Amino acid sequence: MSEHDHEQSAVTGAATAAGAGTLYIVATPIGNLDDLSARAGRILAAADLVVAEDTRRTGQLLQHLGVRKSMLALHDHNERDRVPRVLAELRAGRNLALVSDAGTPLISDPGYVVVREARAAGIAVVPVPGPCALVAALSAAGLPTDRFLFAGFLPAKRAGRRAELESLRREAATLVFYESPHRILETLDDILSVMGETRELVVARELTKTFETFYAGPVAQVRACLAGDPNATRGEFVLVLRGADPESAGAGADGLDVDRMLRLLMAELPVKTVAKIVAEATGLAKNALYQRALALKGAESE
Known part of the structure; x- marks a missing residue:
């Protein structure tokens, strides 16, 4: 036998x-x-x-x-x-x-x-x-794999998608999403708005197929690459997003709600001044706080 x-x-x-x-x-x-x-x-x-x-x-x-x-x-x-x-x-x-x-x-x-x-x-x-698309994407993304969170497909509507991303913004594990071709650019816009322009992202398209492609870099750069490629919105996508940096995430080491601080101060002060004040109060990086404040302001204006 x-x-x-x-x-x-x-x-x-x-x-x-x-x-x-x-x-x-x-x-x-x-x-x-x-x-x-x-x-x-x-x-x-x-x-x-x-x-x-x-x-x-x-x-x-x-x-x-x-x-x-x-x-x-x-x-x-x-x-x-x-x-x-x-x-x-x-x-x-x-x-x-x-x-x-x-x-x-x-x-x-x-x-x-x-x-x-x-x-x-x-x-x-x-x-x-x-075969499994999320494992294939993780194995070739070059992002940390010791801890990852697979979130499947984000909600189809923008409000729900942003709310889901907001709930994951402070997650330190690498995040993995699936996305369809007709929503990929909108989803990247929302990731950029919620997570910031500099968060590292790898987008895997058409895995194991003839036109398999990886786009990697800061969110804003990847978004620009896909927008400029006429074939980039075709096929199936896996998005692999670096987890939050504990030093620049939305909560300080003492548990402060930094987003709330930013929103309250932005109601009265310029963004640059707000970032400086919150950086001094929390010890977080001023540049990261500035980018986060811009993202919050942009989301509220839509």
Whole structure:
């Protein structure tokens, strides 16, 4: 028996002891089809049913593999309704492969409800790891990876997006976001306004695909690069943003609400004077406070 056969036997044996099949969570390519692992290919070929976010897109992948499979559509709008069908298939002893359109399922993709319910029912859930856009972007961004916070997609509307960014402004961990092409420039405008012009940013576009591109530098510079590139607003984006510098974040070491201080003083004084006063009061860098004050003033004027 091969190592692969032993693995399959052990997993299947544990599941069929209760008469149930196994739910495999299969990572698929985010662009380059060669990134599909051999194990993922075997699981897809052997599965009794493929549960797919978009059956048309997954059908293209299966065709590339030379595999014909029954598929069940499961997406954001029908996931809860699909749970009984999925559990019934698994309880009947069938092995299912859950895939998203691209990358690792459940990472800003559907599947959470199904996985949770399957585990609650005592059904084996087995990850088949592989491509993931956020990990790929982090690995090549050149920003700290010892701590990072994945925030998925920011809200579609500007007010909600800015509120979300404001809540993350003091976060010291590297921040990772996904964004769509039709909102990328607006999102960068909001990051610039809330986080400041100099915060370090890496934007990864079309990862693993023919036109893969990285834009890196201060937020203002990256925004200008994308605005000047006619192809830059096409494709899928991952944004990797350096976390807040403790010495220039919105709260001082003593816990003072520096933003509130800036706003109160700006109601009476010029921005340059405000930055100088708050720098003397908190020990924070005057230049960083000046940039932050400008960002706050700009946000309030819109």
